[in-house]
Amino acid sequence: AQSVTQPDIHITVSEGASLELRCNYSYGATPYLFWYVQSPGQGLQLLLKYFSGDTLVQGIKGFDAEFNRSQSSFNLRKPSVHWSDAAEYFCAVRNTGTASKLTFGTGTRLQVML
Amino acid sequence: DAGVIQSPRHEVTEMGQEVTLRCKPISGHDYLFWYRQTMMRGLELLIYFNNNVPIDDSGMPEDRFSAKMPNASFSTLKIQPSEPRDSAVYFCASSYNGVDGYTFGSGTRLTVV
Numbered sequence: 734a735q736s737v738t739q740p741d742i743h744i745t746v747s748e749g750a751s752l753e754l755r756c757n758y759s760y761g762a763t764p765y766l767f768w769y770v771q772s773p774g775q776g777l778q779l780l781l782k783y784f785s786g787d788t789l790v791q792g793i794k795g796f797d798a799e800f801n802r803s804q805s806s807f808n809l810r811k812p813s814v815h816w817s818d819a820a821e822y823f824c825a826v827r828n829t830g831t832a833s834k835l836t837f838g839t840g841t842r843l844q845v846m847l
Numbered sequence: 848d849a850g851v852i853q854s855p856r857h858e859v860t861e862m863g864q865e866v867t868l869r870c871k872p873i874s875g876h877d878y879l880f881w882y883r884q885t886m887m888r889g890l891e892l893l894i895y896f897n898n899n900v901p902i903d904d905s906g907m908p909e910d911r912f913s914a915k916m917p918n919a920s921f922s923t924l925k926i927q928p929s930e931p932r933d934s935a936v937y938f939c940a941s942s943y944n945g946v947d948g949y950t951f952g953s954g955t956r957l958t959v960v
Contacts, residue, residue, distance in 0.1 A: 827946070
């Protein structure tokens with residue numbers, strides 16, 4: 734079954750610093766990959782998604798992600814973090830076949846120092 | 848669009864009681880998903896529907912859990928009887944085609960004491 738791994742449970746960065754959150758996937762073919770953000774007490778919001786084509790995907794809130802097939806990765810990036818970016822970030826992969834369900838990683842909690 | 852609407856936002860109940868969580872998906876979305884989020888297990892898919900029909904309920908933990916979708920604009924997740932280990936945040940999400948990602952509701956925080 735398809736799966737994603739987020740190796741970092743918790744990351745702390747200073748406001749204005751760059752950010753990269755790691756996600757590794759396990760899947761034989763080209764996966765459908767997603768990044769979601771969850772602010773405290775809220776549901777998950779879709780940041781961006783990758784299906785095919787250009788390996789650099791632009792998302793909302795100034796985020797982007799790069800699909801790297803050779804490394805089985807789909808890392809989320811932002812050039813300059815804002816205090817409001819403090820949240821939990823989830824990588825997800827869509828299962829194929831008849832299933833339309835997403836399998837989520839365990840999440841990375843981002844703390845931003847002022 | 849009001850988004851995916853879940854009610855109640857918070858529910859505190861005693862062990863053994865019946866609990867019903869409600870969800871209104873986005874109009875026009877054909878897929879509806881119920882997820883449970885806990886610190887220990889993360890986000891788990893419980894069940895999902897396509898055109899009001901349950902497609903995969905393999906994530907429903909046991910017979911105490913049941914879900915229905917009587918029409919395109921309403922779904923319920925019921926736990927009877929509830930147990931303390933059911934304490935979690937339950938999310939409903941909907942999707943237009945099941946491919947482009949989901950829109951999540953704000954969740955229901957369930958506490959069983």
